[in-house]
Amino acid sequence: MENRRSFVKKSLIGMAGISLSANALSPYLLAKNKKKLGVALVGLGYYSTDLLAPALQLTNSCYLSGIVTGTPEKAEKWKRKYNIPDNNIYNYQNFDSIANNPDIDIVYVVLPTSMHAEFTIRAANAGKHVWCEKPMAVTELECQKMINACNENKVKLSIGYRMQHEPNTRKIINYRNNNTFGAINLVQSAAGYYDGRTDHWKFDKEMGGGAMYDMGVYPLNACRYVTGEEPISVMAQQFTNRPDIFNEVDETTLFQLEFPSGALANCSASFGMKVNNLQVTCTNGWYKLNPFQAYSGIRGSASNGDILDDKIRIKQ
Amino acid sequence: MENRRSFVKKSLIGMAGISLSANALSPYLLAKNKKKLGVALVGLGYYSTDLLAPALQLTNSCYLSGIVTGTPEKAEKWKRKYNIPDNNIYNYQNFDSIANNPDIDIVYVVLPTSMHAEFTIRAANAGKHVWCEKPMAVTELECQKMINACNENKVKLSIGYRMQHEPNTRKIINYRNNNTFGAINLVQSAAGYYDGRTDHWKFDKEMGGGAMYDMGVYPLNACRYVTGEEPISVMAQQFTNRPDIFNEVDETTLFQLEFPSGALANCSASFGMKVNNLQVTCTNGWYKLNPFQAYSGIRGSASNGDILDDKIRIKQ
Numbered sequence: 001m002e003n004r005r006s007f008v009k010k011s012l013i014g015m016a017g018i019s020l021s022a023n024a025l026s027p028y029l030l031a032k033n034k035k036k037l038g039v040a041l042v043g044l045g046y047y048s049t050d051l052l053a054p055a056l057q058l059t060n061s062c063y064l065s066g067i068v069t070g071t072p073e074k075a076e077k078w079k080r081k082y083n084i085p086d087n088n089i090y091n092y093q094n095f096d097s098i099a100n101n102p103d104i105d106i107v108y109v110v111l112p113t114s115m116h117a118e119f120t121i122r123a124a125n126a127g128k129h130v131w132c133e134k135p136m137a138v139t140e141l142e143c144q145k146m147i148n149a150c151n152e153n154k155v156k157l158s159i160g161y162r163m164q165h166e167p168n169t170r171k172i173i174n175y176r177n178n179n180t181f182g183a184i185n186l187v188q189s190a191a192g193y194y195d196g197r198t199d200h201w202k203f204d205k206e207m208g209g210g211a212m213y214d215m216g217v218y219p220l221n222a223c224r225y226v227t228g229e230e231p232i233s234v235m236a237q238q239f240t241n242r243p244d245i246f247n248e249v250d251e252t253t254l255f256q257l258e259f260p261s262g263a264l265a266n267c268s269a270s271f272g273m274k275v276n277n278l279q280v281t282c283t284n285g286w287y288k289l290n291p292f293q294a295y296s297g298i299r300g301s302a303s304n305g306d307i308l309d310d311k312i313r314i315k316q
Numbered sequence: 317m318e319n320r321r322s323f324v325k326k327s328l329i330g331m332a333g334i335s336l337s338a339n340a341l342s343p344y345l346l347a348k349n350k351k352k353l354g355v356a357l358v359g360l361g362y363y364s365t366d367l368l369a370p371a372l373q374l375t376n377s378c379y380l381s382g383i384v385t386g387t388p389e390k391a392e393k394w395k396r397k398y399n400i401p402d403n404n405i406y407n408y409q410n411f412d413s414i415a416n417n418p419d420i421d422i423v424y425v426v427l428p429t430s431m432h433a434e435f436t437i438r439a440a441n442a443g444k445h446v447w448c449e450k451p452m453a454v455t456e457l458e459c460q461k462m463i464n465a466c467n468e469n470k471v472k473l474s475i476g477y478r479m480q481h482e483p484n485t486r487k488i489i490n491y492r493n494n495n496t497f498g499a500i501n502l503v504q505s506a507a508g509y510y511d512g513r514t515d516h517w518k519f520d521k522e523m524g525g526g527a528m529y530d531m532g533v534y535p536l537n538a539c540r541y542v543t544g545e546e547p548i549s550v551m552a553q554q555f556t557n558r559p560d561i562f563n564e565v566d567e568t569t570l571f572q573l574e575f576p577s578g579a580l581a582n583c584s585a586s587f588g589m590k591v592n593n594l595q596v597t598c599t600n601g602w603y604k605l606n607p608f609q610a611y612s613g614i615r616g617s618a619s620n621g622d623i624l625d626d627k628i629r630i631k632q
Contacts, residue, residue: 185586185588185589185591186506186584186586186589186591188504188506188582188584188593190502190504190582190597194599235551235553237551237572239574239578239580241578252580254572254580254582256553256570258555262555262557264555264568264570264584266504266506266570266582266583266584267582268502268504268580268582270501270502272501273501273502273597273599274597274599275501275502275597275602277504277595279593279595281506281589281590281591283510283589283590286591
């Protein structure tokens with residue numbers, strides 16, 4: 001297994017000398033005669049390789065037009081596999097010249113969390129729209145800087161959180177919109193997987209690692225889209241059963257939220273267990289999804305007899 | 317609706333002058349020729365009226381032989397309904413004379429929680445075995461005094477927590493005993509009902525009220541019987557949406573437990589919502605019950621395909 005941590009640390013050192021140039025919105029952006037928008041993936045790890053690139057072969061409105069990687073071998077492999085022109089292949093040093101490339105409409109940042117802010121801002125300054133993987137960034141301040149950069153450059157910013165587009169999830173959001181089951185009393189949710197690796201940037205605090213950042217966004221966002229509210233109080237507890245590995249970041253976080261309406265949430269996020277459930281208790285009924293955030297096969301039921309199972313699958 | 321709080325407070329005042337006499341173990345107790353053990357219910361509220369008395373008509377090894385109540389009208393009604401002899405009807409003043417009654421083998425304490433310790437100790441001192449409703453008492457010290465009194469009088473003490481006898485619950489306890497799904501990672505559980513009353517001893521702190529005492533024992537005990545362990549750390553948060561009613565005790569408590577094996581629990585107990593679920597995540601699978609502590613119809617499933625649904629019902 002590649003040592004991602006040292007790879008990324010070297011890349012960060014390599015980027016230190018690059019100044020950020022603020023470019024005007026590219027005149028090529030969103031040209032009317034383009035059938036599909038071109039997407040450049042930044043960072044070719046598991047998620048880009050196994051999920052995003054295959055999915056971009058199936059999309060109607062956008063396509064994989066470019067890549068940004070620090071690993072020449074990956075560039076060569078992707079170039080052949082997806083017929084990517086040499087001009088659309090960037091490394092972290094020449095990334096900012098993407099501003100001049102009309103094939104790239106959108107930069108998709110799929111890097112470790114600590115790099116999200118920098119590459120989102122650089123992409124925005126290059127006049128490109130930005131998709132940035134979840135979690136958005138490590139701090140609220142970084143998030144605000146990303147939003148500001150995109151606003152200033154008049155480009156769109158979207159975070160790669162997908163559940164709000166999933167049909168069953170949309171259905172339960174509509175339960176709330178339609179007040180189907182009355183007031184929401186309690187959201188119980190847990191998301192986790194067993195990460196058996198011993199060295200990965202997700203175990204590194206400086207790189208934005210930890211179960212809460214990585215998996216916690218799912219129950220956290222579930223609470224937000226289920227209630228339609230923002231929490232007014234937050235409590236959390238962190239645990240680890242593998243202190244030798246999780247000596248910087250949380251292996252498991254339990255957290256509780258209180259919402260203005262009085263709804264409560266009791267949630268879990270973990271790198272130490274395979275768990276994936278969402279259960280919502282309302283005054284006049286309940287609904288649940290299990291799993292609620294898998295890449296395919298969201299399933300569940302509701303107290304009114306609804307079966308939540310659209311069997312949406314991504315062909316790979 | 318009867319004002320239970322003032323009733324019980326008056327009863328407490330009435331009992332203040334009664335001294336506790338320590339009797340030897342009744343010679344009538346557990347006589348070999350008795351087919352069924354006689355049970356005296358102490359406190360004739362909803363639980364005794366709607367659940368215990370009907371259930372005691374169906375039991376093979378014990379029967380309803382006596383009652384203890386501070387309300388003469390209730391005594392009269394129960395006497396007629398269940399053919400209870402006058403000699404087996406007590407009030408809180410003459411309760412201790414139950415020591416001399418060979419028809420009463422077991423005293424079942426179904427009083428507000430703050431009275432559990434006193435009546436358990438008085439029953440033990442009267443030489444009677446004791447069943448005491450859950451929660452056992454308000455403090456650990458009270459619990460220890462109850463245990464001591466029963467030990468000293470050589471009578472048995474049992475707490476009226478029933479789930480460990482329920483077939484589906486026994487099945488999941490056996491999952492743990494047989495290590496069916498490997499190590500237990502996370503227990504998620506919630507138990508609650510909407511209590512629409514505005515005045516009840518369960519809302520009174522001095523009487524041992526509060527959602528955690530009343531409903532919290534279900535997820536708490538579920539965590540204990542699911543893991544087979546005692547928690548090594550406990551965290552909790554209390555909330556209320558009806559501060560005018562819940563101004564002394566918790567309407568909702570969320571609580572988290574950590575166990576020696578590394579298992580975690582994330583639980584909820586409430587008087588403000590109807591909720592009843594238990595979900596256990598293990599290294600090699602999961603199982604869940606929903607409801608997990610209803611009076612009938614415990615239902616669930618497991619990742620190995622087991623259907624947990626014995627449809628055990630108490631005829632009423």
